Amino acid sequence: MIDFEFEPQVINQTRMYHTVAERMMRPISREYDEREHEHPWDFWRAMWTASRNLGPAADSGKTEQAGDGAPKLRNLYTCLSTEELCWGDAGLYLSIPNPGLGGAAVSAAGTPEQKARFLKRFAEGEPKWGAMAITEPGCGSDSAAVTTTATRDGDHWAINGTKIFCTAGQMSAEKSEGFVVVWATVDRSAGRAGIKPFVVEHNTPGMTVARVENKLGIRASDTAMIVFDNCRVPADHLLGSAEVKPTGGFKDVMATFDATRPIVAAMAIGVGRAALDFVRDYLAEQKVPVRYGVSPRRLTAVERDFMEMEAHLKAARLLTWRAAWMLDMGMRNNLEASMAKAKAGRAVTLITQKAVELLGPVGYSRKVLLEKWMRDAKINDIFEGTQQINLMIIARRILDYSSKELN
Amino acid sequence: MVSFELSEEQRMIRDTVAAFATDEVRPAARAADESGAIPAELIAKSWDLGLVRGALPESAGGYGDARSAVTGALIFEELAFGDLAIAMHALAPRLIAYPVLEYGTEEQHTGILKKFATDQFAAGACAIVEPRFDFDPLAMETTAALDGASYVLNGAKCFVPLAAESETILVCAATDGGAGAGAFLVPRATPGLGIGERERNMGLKALATYEVKLENCRIDENARLGGAKGVNFTRLLAQHRVALAAMAVGVARAAYEYAKAYARERKAFGVPIATKQAIAFMLAEMAIEVDASRLLVWEAASRLDKGEDALKESYQARNYSAQAALAVADNAVQTLGGHGYIREHPVELFLRNARGFAAFEGLATV
Numbered sequence: 001m002i003d004f005e006f007e008p009q010v011i012n013q014t015r016m017y018h019t020v021a022e023r024m025m026r027p028i029s030r031e032y033d034e035r036e037h038e039h040p041w042d043f044w045r046a047m048w049t050a051s052r053n054l055g056p057a058a059d060s061g062k063t064e065q066a067g068d069g070a071p072k073l074r075n076l077y078t079c080l081s082t083e084e085l086c087w088g089d090a091g092l093y094l095s096i097p098n099p100g101l102g103g104a105a106v107s108a109a110g111t112p113e114q115k116a117r118f119l120k121r122f123a124e125g126e127p128k129w130g131a132m133a134i135t136e137p138g139c140g141s142d143s144a145a146v147t148t149t150a151t152r153d154g155d156h157w158a159i160n161g162t163k164i165f166c167t168a169g170q171m172s173a174e175k176s177e178g179f180v181v182v183w184a185t186v187d188r189s190a191g192r193a194g195i196k197p198f199v200v201e202h203n204t205p206g207m208t209v210a211r212v213e214n215k216l217g218i219r220a221s222d223t224a225m226i227v228f229d230n231c232r233v234p235a236d237h238l239l240g241s242a243e244v245k246p247t248g249g250f251k252d253v254m255a256t257f258d259a260t261r262p263i264v265a266a267m268a269i270g271v272g273r274a275a276l277d278f279v280r281d282y283l284a285e286q287k288v289p290v291r292y293g294v295s296p297r298r299l300t301a302v303e304r305d306f307m308e309m310e311a312h313l314k315a316a317r318l319l320t321w322r323a324a325w326m327l328d329m330g331m332r333n334n335l336e337a338s339m340a341k342a343k344a345g346r347a348v349t350l351i352t353q354k355a356v357e358l359l360g361p362v363g364y365s366r367k368v369l370l371e372k373w374m375r376d377a378k379i380n381d382i383f384e385g386t387q388q389i390n391l392m393i394i395a396r397r398i399l400d401y402s403s404k405e406l407n
Numbered sequence: 408m409v410s411f412e413l414s415e416e417q418r419m420i421r422d423t424v425a426a427f428a429t430d431e432v433r434p435a436a437r438a439a440d441e442s443g444a445i446p447a448e449l450i451a452k453s454w455d456l457g458l459v460r461g462a463l464p465e466s467a468g469g470y471g472d473a474r475s476a477v478t479g480a481l482i483f484e485e486l487a488f489g490d491l492a493i494a495m496h497a498l499a500p501r502l503i504a505y506p507v508l509e510y511g512t513e514e515q516h517t518g519i520l521k522k523f524a525t526d527q528f529a530a531g532a533c534a535i536v537e538p539r540f541d542f543d544p545l546a547m548e549t550t551a552a553l554d555g556a557s558y559v560l561n562g563a564k565c566f567v568p569l570a571a572e573s574e575t576i577l578v579c580a581a582t583d584g585g586a587g588a589g590a591f592l593v594p595r596a597t598p599g600l601g602i603g604e605r606e607r608n609m610g611l612k613a614l615a616t617y618e619v620k621l622e623n624c625r626i627d628e629n630a631r632l633g634g635a636k637g638v639n640f641t642r643l644l645a646q647h648r649v650a651l652a653a654m655a656v657g658v659a660r661a662a663y664e665y666a667k668a669y670a671r672e673r674k675a676f677g678v679p680i681a682t683k684q685a686i687a688f689m690l691a692e693m694a695i696e697v698d699a700s701r702l703l704v705w706e707a708a709s710r711l712d713k714g715e716d717a718l719k720e721s722y723q724a725r726n727y728s729a730q731a732a733l734a735v736a737d738n739a740v741q742t743l744g745g746h747g748y749i750r751e752h753p754v755e756l757f758l759r760n761a762r763g764f765a766a767f768e769g770l771a772t773v
Contacts, residue, residue: 001417002477003410004706005713076409292719293641295543296726296765311703311727318702319695322411329412339695388688395687398694399671406682 004318010077017081020050021088026369029089032220033372037212039175040092040220047096048127075259075324079266083317086270087277090376091220093267097176098122100168101260102130102199105181108256109197109239118199121177131172133163133182133226140165141389143183144192144250148228150184155235157198159184159206159228165383169224170209178202180226183250186242192250197239206231217375261337261384262324265344268380269320272313272348275355275373279306282359305358309351316344335397342390345381352377417478424485427456432489433661433753439613440756445493453497454528458482459504467516468524474508476646476708479773480653484701487657491760492613494654495770499568502533503577505646505772506590510638514629515592522574532573533590534564534619535647535769544579544588544644544768549621551580551591551631558591558631560599560624568770570595570602570617577632578621579640579769588640590632599624610759643772645711645721650771652704652721655728655764659700662732662739662757663693669752670742686742693735700728708773729764736761 006014024043032040085093099106099122106118121128139145148161159182163169172178180200187194200207211225235242283290283306290303299307320340326333352374356363363370381387396406413421431452439445454460463469486494504523507515523529536542537549549562560580570576575592582589593600603618632638667690670681680686707720736758740747747754 001410001412001414002705002709003408004709006409073409292722293545293644295541297541298543307723307726311723314706314723315699315703315727318706319699321409322698322702325409325411336698339698342691343695343699391688391691392684394691394694395681395684398667398690399681399687401682401687406684406687 004321006080010080013077014080014084017084018087020047021084021086025085025088025092029092029369030366030372032089032092033217036214036219037222040095043092044095044097044127051096051098052123073325073328075262075327076321079262079320079324082263082266083270083273086267087274088270089220090267090271090379091218093270094167094218094221095171097127097129097171099130100172101132101256102172102179102181104256104260105132105197106130106199106239108259111240114199114236114239118179126176128176129168129171129178131166131169131178131180131224133166133169133180135163135165137162137164141386144195146183146185146195147188148182148184149188150186150196150198150238152186152235153232156232157186157235157238159198159200159231159233162210162225162227164225165213166224166226167383168222169226170212170222173200173202173207173209173224173226176202180207181239182226182228184228187244190244194244195250196242198233199237199239200228200231200233201237204231204233216378217372218379257385258332258334258337259327261341261390262320262327262333264380264384265316265320265323265337265340268344268348268377269313269317271373271377271380272309272316272344272351275352275370275377276306276309276313278368278370278373279309279355279358282362302358305354309354312347313351316340316347319343335394338385338390338393338397341385342387342394345387345390348377349381413477413481417475417481420478421481421485423456424458424482425488427453428485428489428494432486432493436490436493436613436753436756437750439490439493441612441750443612443615445496445613449493450497450528453486453493458486458498459500460524463504463508463520463524467520469520474505476649476711476773477705480649480704480708483650483653483771483773484657484660484704487654488661489657490613491654491658491763492611494657495568495611495614497528498650498771499573500529500531501772502568502769503531503573503575503592506533506577506632506638506643507592510590510633510643512629512634515632515634519575519592530569530573531575531577532567532570533577533579533647533769533772534567534570535579536564536566536766538563538565538618542768545641546585547579547581547588549578549580550585551578551582551589552584553582553628554625556628557625558628560591560593560621560626562621564619564621565606565616566767566770567602567617567619568614570619571605571615576600576619578619580621582637587637589637590640590643591626592630592632593621593624593626597624597626608763610756610761610763641716641718642711645707645717646772647769648721648725649704649708649711649717650773651764651767652700652707652724652728653773654771655725655732655761656697656700656704658757658761658764659693659728659732659735660697662736662754662761663690663697665752665754665757666690666693666739666742669746673743673746680742689738689742693738696731696735700724700731703727711773725764729761732761732764733758 323336461472462474465471601620703724710717
């Protein structure tokens with residue numbers, strides 16, 4: 001039966017995340033936006049400890065059965081916590097020590113033994129990060145065109161190439177006992193089928209963080225360029241099977257996106273809600289009413305704009321919840337995940353831009369966080385599949401076209 | 408617990424209505440729009456689906472099905488997917504039957520419900536909209552004043568569907584000198600109630616709608632829906648808006664699916680135009696907006712089913728899906744280009760109908 005109501009314990013848990021966002025993230029939000037590349041260690045340590053109690057903040061996985069046999073909506077609940085934390089600060093959220101996309105790749109492509117071996121570290125010791133390296137200077141959205149190579153050399157693989165835009169790349173590669181999952185081709189003539197994921201441990205000789213990018217927003221999160229120069233990793237660091245075959249391998253990274261896109265959409269929604277809440281409070285303070293129910297022809301321009309922003313944010317949220325819920329139910333959600341991501345990324349980009357416009361000089365000033373949220377929001381229209389890549393995926397699915405037929 | 412899954416019964420109802428809309432309603436849509444008349448057999452066939460009678464109690468001759476706004480939304484979307492005007496006509500009896508069922512006094516139940524639990528279609532009508540640009544259902548200019556044991560109604564209404572053939576019209580009016588709002592069961596023959604010429608609108612040409620004038624129209628005080636305590640007017644309004652929003656989703660989906668099928672067939676430069684990003688992306692955005700609108704409708708409907716206040720949610724759903732329907736229908740016409748502009752294809756009809764959602768109120772209820 002159609003239902004949009006969460007259980008009390010889920011609502012309580014969400015409130016807890018909200019408190020974290022409000023008390024631990026908002027107070028340092030501006031600071032780590034202005035002091036790009038500085039490290040909020042106090043916050044990181046607190047989150048590292050808290051994740052033992054709260055469960056990882058950004059995680060994805062398969063359906064889990066609760067005691068009563070009802071499916072536990074783990075992806076859906078992750079959307080809720082993600083929205084709260086990104087309401088706090090999306091950049092700080094992305095910087096939280098956790099397995100990240102590297103961990104997601106291990107979960108999606110690794111053998112049970114590899115999962116245990118590589119992911120164990122996130123339950124113990126000092127804060128650690130995991131990152132995924134796929135984009136290259138010469139290929140972004142066309143991720144199947146990677147030129148980084150992995151060549152077999154005895155019982156090792158030698159990796160050569162340059163990766164960019166690795167979220168938490170520096171923390172994973174150099175500044176913690178984490179790892180980077182790098183996608184490299186073992187056979188260029190095999191195309192996509194030849195692209196394999198390799199776990200490269202922190203500080204492996206031959207892996208260098210060449211640059212940490214300066215960005216428009218989400219500045220608290222490091223975005224690294226990583227160069228692999230004859231970087232040798234043991235043979236058993238190749239996730240899954242080394243065999244080059246048409247299925248598996250690269251397809252697994254795409255499966256990873258089906259799980260992460262709703263979460264990225266939830267991130268966007270958190271930022272959008274932050275802006276919307278701010279505008280709502282400000283309008284209330286200025287005694288500007290927002291009247292629901294009256295004739296649209298009687299509304300002021302401000303009311304119309306605000307209501308439209310609110311409706312679009314909600315539409316994006318419902319699409320996101322649906323995509324996550326489908327994953328939890330074991331349904332294929334490729335189409336719905338892209339719908340959520342495309343809608344949320346676009347909606348929140350426009351909502352935050354409109355929010356700055358509505359508040360005029362107040363919104364444009366760095367005294368308040370609104371302008372920061374506008375800068376932060378834009379990334380959601382770009383990473384984890386740009387707006388256009390997601391539209392492409394949706395179009396192929398609804399039209400039943402292959403990537404050869406529609407490109 | 409959160410779920411996006413319909414119940415088995417809901418799926419069955421949806422599939423039945425969907426088949427009827429595709430096989431019977433859509434093929435009749437163009438002729439109905441051109442002639443301004445809907446074949447009586449088509450209305451009779453839709454009546455036989457029990458979409459109105461179903462939820463009426465067995466004691467009144469109905470089937471006693473559970474009434475649900477979510478299920479209602481499914482029915483409205485599917486039937487409007489076939490054709491908006493035909494859907495509004497077929498489901499118009501709900502405009503009286505369902506508010507009476509939910510808010511009516513026992514006397515009103517006895518008097519009214521059995522009239523809709525018949526084997527033959529029984530027209531029903533609701534008069535909410537007033538002929539002015541900034542009409543606001545929460546600030547109506549039509550008034551109902553208590554005078555002894557009767558109410559005296561004054562004002563003007565428009566967009567009243569099937570007014571000329573409905574035995575009773577549910578007239579909404581401001582009460583208590585504008586402080587409240589109520590709904591009144593006014594027999595069509597009541598002196599002071601005047602039904603004007605059939606209206607001529609941009610879309611909905613197959614649906615007979617009328618202006619209704621109320622000049623010192625005096626009715627018994629017992630004709631107030633819900634008796635002296637009246638109705639929860641914002642809930643009634645929310646029920647109307649959810650139905651309209653669901654219909655907007657149906658129209659949007661009709662336009663989207665037609666454009667999608669066309670784009671796969673139509674070739675330009677030697678290939679189907681759907682293989683061009685300019686068209687494919689437009690279709691992808693249409694698909695997103697159809698789904699987004701539907702989820703907003705379901706959320707508002709689900710609140711109604713739980714008995715929660717849904718004024719804001721239904722308003723959101725209505726406005727969002729109205730805008731989305733217009734944009735999607737416009738994109739559908741654009742996808743067909745010149746072929747979309749001629750009346751051979753239905754997309755221009757979808758566009759004319761979609762534009763109406765900004766003006767409609769009180770044309771449907773879950």
